[in-house]
Amino acid sequence: MNTSKTQKHRADLLVSCVHDRAPDLIPALEAEVKRRGLEGEVKVVEAGCRGFCSMGPVLLIQPDGTFYVNVQPADVPEMVEETLVKGRVVERMTYQEPSSHACALYEDISFYSKQHRIVLRNCGMLNPASVEEYIAVGGYEAVGKALFDMTPEGVIEEVKKAGLRGRGGAGFAAARKWETGRKAEGDIKYVLANGDEGDPNCFMDRALMEADPHSILEGMIIGAYAMDAHQGYIYIPYEHTLSVKTMRNAIESARAYGLIGEDILGSGFDFEVEVRVGAHSFVGGESTALMHAIEGTVSEPRPKHIHTTEVGLWGKPTCLNNVKTWNLVPEIIGKGAEWFASIGTEKSTGTQVFSLAGKINNVGLAEVPMGTTIRELIFDVGGGIPNGREFKAIQIGGPSGGAVPASLLDMPMDYETLEEAGSMMGTGGVVVLDDRSCVIDVARYFLDFLKDQSCGKCSSCREGIRYMLEMLTNITEGKGKMSDLEVLERMGKSVKISSMCGLGKSVPNPVLSTLRHFRDEYVAHIEDHKCPAGVCKALIEHYINDQCNGCGLCLRKCPQDAITGEKKELHTIDAEKCIQCGVCFDVCRFDAVGVR
Amino acid sequence: MEQTKLERVDEIIDCYGADKALSLAVLQEIQTEYNYLPRELLERVAERLGLPEGEVYRMATFYHSFSTKPRGDFCIRVCMGTACHVNGGPRVLEAFERELGIKAGESTPDGAYSLEATACLGACAQAPYVTINEEPHAKVTTDRVSDVVATCNCALPEAE
Numbered sequence: 097m098n099t100s101k102t103q104k105h106r107a108d109l110l111v112s113c114v115h116d117r118a119p120d121l122i123p124a125l126e127a128e129v130k131r132r133g134l135e136g137e138v139k140v141v142e143a144g145c146r147g148f149c150s151m152g153p154v155l156l157i158q159p160d161g162t163f164y165v166n167v168q169p170a171d172v173p174e175m176v177e178e179t180l181v182k183g184r185v186v187e188r189m190t191y192q193e194p195s196s197h198a199c200a201l202y203e204d205i206s207f208y209s210k211q212h213r214i215v216l217r218n219c220g221m222l223n224p225a226s227v228e229e230y231i232a233v234g235g236y237e238a239v240g241k242a243l244f245d246m247t248p249e250g251v252i253e254e255v256k257k258a259g260l261r262g263r264g265g266a267g268f269a270a271a272r273k274w275e276t277g278r279k280a281e282g283d284i285k286y287v288l289a290n291g292d293e294g295d296p297n298c299f300m301d302r303a304l305m306e307a308d309p310h311s312i313l314e315g316m317i318i319g320a321y322a323m324d325a326h327q328g329y330i331y332i333p334y335e336h337t338l339s340v341k342t343m344r345n346a347i348e349s350a351r352a353y354g355l356i357g358e359d360i361l362g363s364g365f366d367f368e369v370e371v372r373v374g375a376h377s378f379v380g381g382e383s384t385a386l387m388h389a390i391e392g393t394v395s396e397p398r399p400k401h402i403h404t405t406e407v408g409l410w411g412k413p414t415c416l417n418n419v420k421t422w423n424l425v426p427e428i429i430g431k432g433a434e435w436f437a438s439i440g441t442e443k444s445t446g447t448q449v450f451s452l453a454g455k456i457n458n459v460g461l462a463e464v465p466m467g468t469t470i471r472e473l474i475f476d477v478g479g480g481i482p483n484g485r486e487f488k489a490i491q492i493g494g495p496s497g498g499a500v501p502a503s504l505l506d507m508p509m510d511y512e513t514l515e516e517a518g519s520m521m522g523t524g525g526v527v528v529l530d531d532r533s534c535v536i537d538v539a540r541y542f543l544d545f546l547k548d549q550s551c552g553k554c555s556s557c558r559e560g561i562r563y564m565l566e567m568l569t570n571i572t573e574g575k576g577k578m579s580d581l582e583v584l585e586r587m588g589k590s591v592k593i594s595s596m597c598g599l600g601k602s603v604p605n606p607v608l609s610t611l612r613h614f615r616d617e618y619v620a621h622i623e624d625h626k627c628p629a630g631v632c633k634a635l636i637e638h639y640i641n642d643q644c645n646g647c648g649l650c651l652r653k654c655p656q657d658a659i660t661g662e663k664k665e666l667h668t669i670d671a672e673k674c675i676q677c678g679v680c681f682d683v684c685r686f687d688a689v690g691v692r
Numbered sequence: 693m694e695q696t697k698l699e700r701v702d703e704i705i706d707c708y709g710a711d712k713a714l715s716l717a718v719l720q721e722i723q724t725e726y727n728y729l730p731r732e733l734l735e736r737v738a739e740r741l742g743l744p745e746g747e748v749y750r751m752a753t754f755y756h757s758f759s760t761k762p763r764g765d766f767c768i769r770v771c772m773g774t775a776c777h778v779n780g781g782p783r784v785l786e787a788f789e790r791e792l793g794i795k796a797g798e799s800t801p802d803g804a805y806s807l808e809a810t811a812c813l814g815a816c817a818q819a820p821y822v823t824i825n826e827e828p829h830a831k832v833t834t835d836r837v838s839d840v841v842a843t844c845n846c847a848l849p850e851a852e
């Protein structure tokens with residue numbers, strides 16, 4: 097993307113992931129650029145997240161597209177000398193494809209070249225603190241188009257034609273919601289952005305707010321115009337300090353350009369928006385719970401006999417969308433519904449952002465068209481499984497989703513297909529499991545997480561979680577019975593039916609999906625007292641194999657003094673004393689410690 | 693001492709215009725300032741905002757980022773997010789428990805350390821991930837735990 101901002105300079109250095117991981121990198125770059133007298137030619141930009149978390153901090157040099165990974169302050173002098181002064185690539189700083197060779201150019205890296213970045217279009221490409229840079233890439237043009245060339249109904253029609261579905265998890269049609277909101281009686285209406293992101297493994301909403309805040313604001317302005325709302329709130333947990341700060345700064349700078357406030361761009365349309373800071377909780381992202389939090393009470397859900405689009409925040413018609421949904425609106429208005437609808441599948445249009453984590457090489461954020469297969473996402477974009485291990489499953493959709501096994505690798509990922517497989521798109525959190533991950537342990541983990549997240553209003557949800565958790569715990573400890581499986585299945589189904597909000601309705605998914613796809617692992621735990629993945633402590637045993645050269649490291653580190661052996665001779669673990677803590681496994685440099 | 697705390701809380705409350713709808717923000721500021729939510733201060737918040745005490749308590753205990761117990765000088769947070777879980781987070785947490793002789797959710801008797809298990813800290817690429825007073829520690833394996841704890845002693849807060 098060669099924008100006007102780059103024209104003034106010979107090169108832009110777009111630096112990502114500096115916030116937590118390399119606070120010294122930007123000052124180091126700036127100092128070196130200055131020392132070499134390149135200030136007028138080279139600009140250092142603190143860009144937001146580029147999604148390549150496993151390789152950060154990363155540096156993209158524009159316009160030529162040279163891309164460096166794992167950039168440290170110590171690399172700076174060499175990089176400036178070689179690349180900026182002499183125009184040569186520093187080989188050792190480039191990305192190495194797991195499958196083949198070094199890749200010097202951004203566009204050649206398969207992690208990026210196989211993506212289709214719409215939501216993430218500006219992430220890592222510009223300075224999130226600068227409204228000017230956003231405007232330079234065509235930002236806020238869609239607001240102009242909507243306010244001056246389109247009627248509110250026309251905007252809704254366009255979003256409907258695009259087939260835009262909410263990106264917050266349920267995939268509800270955005271236009272339907274807006275339409276109800278528009279038609280609802282009321283002098284005051286609200287639009288809300290959901291930036292809660294309570295899924296314990298997602299970081300895309302946060303990354304988006306921190307990297308491209310204006311796209312969210314722009315979408316909200318357009319949505320407010322469509323719904324005839326004049327006040328908006330963006331809800332963010334206070335733990336996400338940088339998101340809060342970046343969004344607040346964006347609001348102020350947009351206001352300075354007349355894009356927020358009274359009479360936006362002279363159109364006569366008024367819109368105010370504010371960041372409301374909440375506190376993190378999973379159920380807090382549910383629509384009615386979120387509204388409670390903005391009102392100042394505990395974020396617990398309420399029954400939705402009446403839709404929040406009619407009776408929402410402070411009893412007024414309210415339209416809540418995820419921050420990614422809002423971010424897509426300007427693109428749809430700008431490029432047209434047909435363009436958007438041509439991407440993805442018929443029922444799930446556009447793209448989906450996945451956060452890839454767990455046992456995968458390219459941990460990070462990846463955006464691909466809806467309907468992309470699991471194989472393409474995990475192996476082409478995600479670079480496959482580390483250490484040559486075997487792919488076992490993905491757990492998708494977070495605690496509300498389910499496990500999808502290797503046999504379904506060629507399944508396209510869209511809302512419907514995933515649901516049929518017993519999982520869920522959810523917010524797009526993908527945790528990759530390999531043959532060393534135990535699916536029962538993961539299901540148990542989610543229940544354990546959810547037991548503290550259920551607000552407890554529905555006994556089915558509250559007690560159901562506890563009961564299923566107890567059963568799964570027993571199974572992982574080798575105390576399960578075969579009859580438990582049937583009970584789990586029944587109970588899971590009944591919790592789904594009788595709980596009020598989406599949390600309770602989806603709580604059993606991880607259990608039900610693993611029962612469906614990995615029944616043999618349950619059986620192995622119950623009947624053979626074995627954890628095939630080597631995870632469940634009560635069912636495993638650490639042992640030392642003949643790779644051991646007697647270096648003695650594990651012996652010194654074992655907290656139980658369970659390891660004995662003479663120097664330079666094979667060591668052994670006393671099974672009686674061993675607590676399966678795994679320290680010997682972690683510390684051994686010779687792969688001599690195994691788990692069985 | 694207690695009086696100054698109460699005055700400070702009054703200041704915070706006033707700063708939010710004693711608005712009930714912003715009670716969460718008030719609690720957040722108190723939490724940031726004192727590292728936990730002392731009982732007397734919660735009572736004051738309830739009284740000043742005209743909320744039932746039970747409601748304020750419920751808020752203070754509902755969210756995991758609030759603590760109603762004092763935290764240690766070094767607050768060690770071990771990520772229990774999904775990515776960290778599958779990469780051995782629980783074993784790392786146990787290693788910290790052994791090293792410090794306390795369970796997650798507790799503080800050492802001398803008040804030096806507290807240990808918490810938290811939800812995803814947003815650094816899944818660096819799993820298992822640990823922070824000590826916000827300072828990041830990436831890819832912490834069980835064998836590195838004692839070294840990580842030892843870094844605290846080098847970073848003792850300056851005596852005031």
Ligand SMILES: Cc1cc2nc3c(=O)[nH]c(=O)nc-3n(C[C@H](O)[C@H](O)[C@H](O)COP(=O)(O)O)c2cc1C
Nearest residue numbers: 262263264290293294381382383417418421598599
């Ligand atoms: C337990 C639970 C947690 C949720 N968490 C979130 C969340 O973190 N972010 C989000 O955008 N939506 C979340 N949702 C979905 C919201 O209720 C709501 O459907 C969504 O924000 C609407 O926006 P959308 O139509 O753009 O998806 C959650 C729902 C449930 C039941």
Ligand code: SF4
Nearest residue numbers: 553554557595597600
């Ligand atoms: S389903 Fe669970 S989280 Fe949702 S309202 Fe009922 S008890 Fe609360």
Ligand code: FES
Nearest residue numbers: 771773776815816
């Ligand atoms: S799961 Fe630990 S940082 Fe995300």
